[in-house]
Amino acid sequence: MELRKYSSFLICSLLLIASAQALDFDPQGKLILSLGGEVSVLNPILSTDTSSGAVEGVIFTGMTKVNEKLEVIPDLARSWKISPDGKLWTFFLRRDVKWHDGRPFTAEDVKFTFDSILNPKVNSVRRSDFIIDGKPIQFKVIDKFTLQAILPKPFAPFLVRSGMSVIPKHLLSGKDINTADFNRKPIGTGPFKFAEWKTGDFVRVVRNDKYYDGRPRLAEILFKIIPDENATLVALEAGEIDSAGIPPKDLSRMKKLKGLSIYEYDALLYTYLGLNMDKPYFRDKRVRQALAYATNKKQLVSLILKGLGSAAYCPSAPISWAYSNDVEKYPYDPEKAKKLLKAAGFEKLEFTCLVNQGNKEREKAAIVLQQQFKKVGVKMNIRVLEWSAMLKLINKPTAPKDFDAMIIGWSLGLDPDNYSIWHSSQFPRGFNFIHYQNPEVDKLLEAGRTTMEKAKRKVIYAKLNRLISADQPYVFLWYPKVVTGVSDKVGGLSKPGPAGLFLNIEKVYKK
Helix, strand or coil, rough: HHHHHHHHHHHHHEEEEEEEEEEECCCCCEEEECCCCCCCCCCCCCCCCHHHHHHHHHHHEEEECCCCCCCEEEECEEEEECCCCCCCEEECCCCCCCCCCCCCCCCHHHHHHHHHHHCCCCCCCHHHHHCCEEEEEEEEEEEEHHHHEEEECCCHHHHHCCCCCCHHHHHHHHCCCCCCHCCCCCCCCCCEEEEEEECCCCEEEEECCCCCCCCCCCCCEEEEEEEEEHHHHHHHCCCCCCCEECCHHHHHHCCCCCCEEEEEEEECCEEEECCCCCCCHHCCHHHHHHHCCCCHHHHHHHHHHCCCCCECCCCCCCCCCCCCCCCCCCCCCHHHHHHHHHHHHCCCCCEEEECCCCHHHHHHHHHHHHHHHHHHHHHEEEEECCCCHHHHHHCCCCCCCCCEEEEEEEEECCCCCCCCHHHEEEEEEECCCCCCHHHHHHHHHHHHHHHHCHHHHHHHHHHHHHHHHHHEEEEEEEECCEEEEEEEEEEEECCEECCCCCCCCCCCCCC
């Protein structure tokens, strides 16, 4: 009897080994990734930071998603149709999807998600994504697996917006979503299930064996919280993590490291110095323009990025189809900066700039800008804050906001609609935390999202970018190249590009 048991065990073990060899990957593989800051919340309708978003991206899914070519493709929705007037969208949902707790996914969950975002009592900065000219999109359940979206008027970004991650009605209905226990122990429909969150240390997720798009190859993913870039790099070199961004200063050295592949690509990103326009000195456009003239962007790109990037001049990225180079560029001109400051009555100006702790590029940029501004009579103090503390200041839902300026960046969406960042209605509870106000920009933002023809939208956003660059509510700094190091033990990566290397995380594996 014991021999028979042992023989069965041996045969099973040999079969597993043979299977793993045939697959050329370890079915029990664990991917270890780093997060540059603490996770704030694991609820996709509430989160605003990239660390939370990275974890949510493997736990939750939406009706649509994007592929490597940045095309919108089906996900929870298997197909959709649009009425001739563009105002009625019908989504036909998959019937084989289950939440991580085993409950079936239905159209009720999708309606609940969008209705929650639109609920003023829910602290979601995404509300404006589903309100058109002051009127909310209405969501209607037709049957268990069919949902309709009724738009007040045609809305160009809607298909991209429909990719919003869905949250479960059966767990959150009737609860205060802002404070729900769910936000630390989420249940999704994605390829990985939440397992553990140790504050300040890691978040761990495990394989969802019943994932509707195929069983993931990885057994688990560990997201290690490492707020310091240098410490992240040390962890990558030591093999303690499998992937990390490579600072430009370390690129040549890291390229020589055995067992590591380096990927470089452009992304929909830009870094900027944001100016709180509720401060009297920044309310005057001449002061903002002076800071732009006082900024030597070529020096920043050379010193900080080691040439791995380019100077930024407007709130778009060169790889966006809506990008236009016809904007005010404010070439480096310290004398012109001094004249503008004098004309505005601010020959001597002092303010404090926030920078998130551990982001060495931004910390160095602050020091370089401090030196550049000093040449025109401006004293910029630097205040380094832990990421979550900085976010709390910036995202404070009431006015006035307690900061002067900050160095930060935007990761842009596929659609050029940036209403939530620039429209005057998006202060203080949206992403317009600097309180930018321009009635003409508001009108263009409204027109850009309700105009369906791509060529006409391109003209609108070109004009929009010209106006914003002229106003300089941000001093636009640089467009970085993304440089990522990945262990050679990791396979199944997506093609390098704006969508990211880990786009299809269920296909990623460890050798």
